Amino acid sequence: MQLSTIPQDDKLRVILDGPRFEAKSATDFKDRMLEILQVEGKPLVLDLSAVEFMDSTALGALVAVYKQARQGLGLQISGVHPNVLSLFQLTRMDKIFTILP
């Protein structure tokens, strides 16, 4: 799993590599994201455009990061692939996350 960051206006874009975001990278993702949240004093935009498949454990990690972020400056999600969107819809996360077009 690779995360890269690009400053964008007053936010920080975090790009996750793909195409599969699964259990084996979930812990790593969570740790890195929590670190970014702590270090960067900016709202985050998580760019998922490279991710074509996300499993339930990865979703759990994403929710954990989201919960942490909403106590601070927030996290938005962009580039949601149709497969990933159906997972968000199945679990109602589409109602929880702020999803950018």
Next chain:
Amino acid sequence: MKVLIVDDTASVRLILARFMEKLGYQSVLCSDGKEAWDRLRREEFDVAIVDWIMPEMDGLTLCREIRAANFEHYIYILLCTSKHEYADLLEGMQSGADDFVVKPPRFAEFAVRLRGAERICALQRKLREQNRELKENNQELERAYHDMERDLRVAGQSLERLLPTRCLDREPISTRFLFRPSRYLGGDFLNFFPLTDETIALYVFDVSGHGIPAALKAVTLSRMLTAPGELLLNSRRRPRSPKEVARRLNQLFLDDDDYFTLIYGVFHTGSLEFQFVQAGHPAPLVVGSDGATYVGNGGFPVSLFEEAEFEEHTLKLNPKDRLYLYSDGLTELYSQNKPYGPERFRNQVLKLRSGTLQESLEAVQEDLRAWCQDEWMDDFTLLGIEV
């Protein structure tokens, strides 16, 4: 430092032995290459001072033998020669010598060369020591890994023992199921049992995450959901509504890091109604006389959000209708970058409408196997219900 001296000339051997004594090294004397080679295989030496030209086995052959043997410890080879042309040195180096001394032996030169050897040998010893430590650590890690694997296997087995031991048969529904646990343990589980005289409880769940925490949670959850106790029945011993059960579970498990998806339903034997909550779990598939449809449009998983609200659906079934509950391991079985998918599952189930319920499950399993071309199949759960 222990030095082996190999020279066919007795006087040279004696001179060298005296040098070693003066330098404070222990030495062993051999008069030809063959004798030296026997000795080197039995005993550990740090340095070999080898004469080039000897009967039986010459110095270069001895060098090559030593290097080819690939001993666990390094032997520093000092080739002793009266030749000193460049081409000869090159040949000696290629045979595996580390350094050269020119005959006749002079003490000052030996002293310098052997101090160099000593430095190399010390480094070598340090490296071996570190390697040994690494190896030990590695073995410890491996042991820990094996213990963990065994624990996971045991945890998986204890979960499997909790599976229903007999299926329902015309009471008034029939049930059949397939359960394929993950190698690293799945948190998949299912069960069905009479809840009251007029109701049957049915459920499938999938705990996210892997390993011991997921296993423990799956065991706890299966225990809680299988006993017709306070969680499932109210004070008047009537079934609680499925969404109330989900709400209670959500509160009970809220603190945990991971979550689970669940379909919990109550089948009413009189009205043939199936009342269920779909908590982030894939939608049930209903097969009736007019085709196969997925029912439900998702819902919050359990234990992710305190504020989660759960919705309930009621499905009116008719005699001969079938209902399939399953885990995402089935629809998300990937092969060549494509998931098996809900459409293929639906078509497969429709195709087997005329066979028995058991046959339909087996056919789905066969189709999954064909889909992933006998490669490794992921864990999945499939529960079939027939009215």
